[in-house]
Amino acid sequence: MGKRIVIIGGGTGGTIVANLLAQGLRTEMRRGDVTVNMLSASDKHVYQPGFMYVAFGRMQDDEIIRDQRSILDSLVNLYVDPAVKIDIEGQTVTAKSGRSFPYDYLVIATGSRIVPEEIPGLKEGAHWFYDLQGAKKLRKALKEFEGGRIVIAVGVPHKCPVAPLEVTFMIDDLFSNSHLKGKYELFYTYPIARVHALEPVAHWAVKAFERRGIQYETFFNIEKVDPEKKQLHSEEGSVIDYDLLIAIPPHKGAPLIEDSGLGADGWIPTDKHTLTMKGKENVFVVGDTTNIPISKAGSTTHFEADTAAESLICLIKEGCPGRRYDGKVFCFVETGMDKGTYVWFNYNTPPNPGEPSQMIHWFKLAYNRLYWLSARGIL
Amino acid sequence: MDAAINTSVDARDSYCPGPLMELIRTMKREPVGSVIEILSSDQGSAKDIPEWIHKVGHEYLRTEEKEGFWSILVKKAK
Numbered sequence: 001m002g003k004r005i006v007i008i009g010g011g012t013g014g015t016i017v018a019n020l021l022a023q024g025l026r027t028e029m030r031r032g033d034v035t036v037n038m039l040s041a042s043d044k045h046v047y048q049p050g051f052m053y054v055a056f057g058r059m060q061d062d063e064i065i066r067d068q069r070s071i072l073d074s075l076v077n078l079y080v081d082p083a084v085k086i087d088i089e090g091q092t093v094t095a096k097s098g099r100s101f102p103y104d105y106l107v108i109a110t111g112s113r114i115v116p117e118e119i120p121g122l123k124e125g126a127h128w129f130y131d132l133q134g135a136k137k138l139r140k141a142l143k144e145f146e147g148g149r150i151v152i153a154v155g156v157p158h159k160c161p162v163a164p165l166e167v168t169f170m171i172d173d174l175f176s177n178s179h180l181k182g183k184y185e186l187f188y189t190y191p192i193a194r195v196h197a198l199e200p201v202a203h204w205a206v207k208a209f210e211r212r213g214i215q216y217e218t219f220f221n222i223e224k225v226d227p228e229k230k231q232l233h234s235e236e237g238s239v240i241d242y243d244l245l246i247a248i249p250p251h252k253g254a255p256l257i258e259d260s261g262l263g264a265d266g267w268i269p270t271d272k273h274t275l276t277m278k279g280k281e282n283v284f285v286v287g288d289t290t291n292i293p294i295s296k297a298g299s300t301t302h303f304e305a306d307t308a309a310e311s312l313i314c315l316i317k318e319g320c321p322g323r324r325y326d327g328k329v330f331c332f333v334e335t336g337m338d339k340g341t342y343v344w345f346n347y348n349t350p351p352n353p354g355e356p357s358q359m360i361h362w363f364k365l366a367y368n369r370l371y372w373l374s375a376r377g378i379l
Numbered sequence: 380m381d382a383a384i385n386t387s388v389d390a391r392d393s394y395c396p397g398p399l400m401e402l403i404r405t406m407k408r409e410p411v412g413s414v415i416e417i418l419s420s421d422q423g424s425a426k427d428i429p430e431w432i433h434k435v436g437h438e439y440l441r442t443e444e445k446e447g448f449w450s451i452l453v454k455k456a457k
Contacts, residue, residue, distance in 0.1 A: 193431065197394070219431055219435075264408060
């Protein structure tokens with residue numbers, strides 16, 4: 001019997017791994033020596049970084065959503081049948097339909113989800129742009145905004161750590177060039193001692209805040225929202241009035257992970273170099289699902305997927321794992337509506353963001369379309 | 380002598396989201412009374428973490444400098 005690989009999750013991580021496996025094991029898969037089965041909760045693939053652009057009317061649904069089958073190599077079997085139970089000891093995944101998928105190697109890429117309901121009043125009082133529905137609701141609110149105080153607040157943990165800064169600068173550019181100039185104020189909050197987790201980014205952002213007149217408060221963790229009084233309370237004791245609240249809701253992993261007893265809050269204890277589940281060398285974990293203390297972001301997922309796929313190919317072809325993940329993350333940072341910069345870092349190299357430029361902003365816009373090549377394992 | 384550690388978080392070599400964000404994430408799901416250890420290789424966090432613990436009202440237990448990293452203990456108070 002051939003080797004059976006099961007991939008749970010049809011997002012960025014699962015899709016890149018699947019397509020790279022099909023490229024690296026094409027001969028084996030054609031011969032039937034290797035089978036790759038993907039279980040996905042949806043028949044659609046969504047480019048999540050596009051949500052922020054949807055909120056500003058800069059991207060539309062059909063630019064960020066495609067049929068999952070259309071971006072998967074034809075050698076990969078796609079089952080639109082969400083996994084409901086992972087039996088690590090029995091090496092079997094059970095899907096919602098009741099069908100069982102035994103495996104020799106498992107890839108878990110179930111991602112993360114927003115849980116605004118975990119903060120009292122957040123769902124009722126805040127806008128966000130971390131899902132399509134929320135992004136469209138925020139787009140409407142921004143169009144109808146008539147002035148006042150916009151507060152940006154950040155839940156923990158969350159993915160795409162640069163997004164709160166990006167949306168702040170983009171709103172400032174949008175409104176400072178409109179009839180709202182002089183009629184609005186921006187108030188940015190952040191959970192730790194500086195305005196961004198990355199010290200060089202925080203250093204640069206504070207200067208930009210001061211230049212633009214954006215107020216900010218650090219050590220601000222959202223405790224509750226009072227939608228009636230339009231007030232935001234922090235665990236540290238602050239209360240801020242708002243007219244429009246934009247929150248990054250806290251995140252959790254997939255319920256499947258907790259239901260299967262694999263990790264608290266849906267994050268699986270993962271070796272930060274091999275990307276295997278701790279204690280299980282035949283189970284790879286990529287993307288937001290890991291508990292590795294690095295950014296939950298598409299680029300992290302992309303580089304982890306490259307590593308996991310290469311390891312799996314080596315294991316099957318040579319019997320030994322391939323290269324180790326070095327913690328690489330690369331993030332574009334929009335610094336307004338027409339400029340951007342980027343940061344990259346790994347476990348050993350601190351970030352060093354460059355001067356924002358139009359060129360990098362345009363490259364980010366280009367990448368929003370090039371993403372589909374990344375998902376296919378080409379870029 | 381240290382209180383018994385209920386949960387230890389290894390956030391060494393983490394630039395983003397960083398040790399304090401990892402601690403905040405962990406404390407959210409731990410019960411009141413839990414003792415949490417955070418390991419950080421970031422000197423700034425060794426200063427920021429006790430400051431946050433005091434500000435939010437948890438119980439700061441101690442910071443211990445080891446070889447190239449810091450071990451900070453906190454008790455969840457609320």
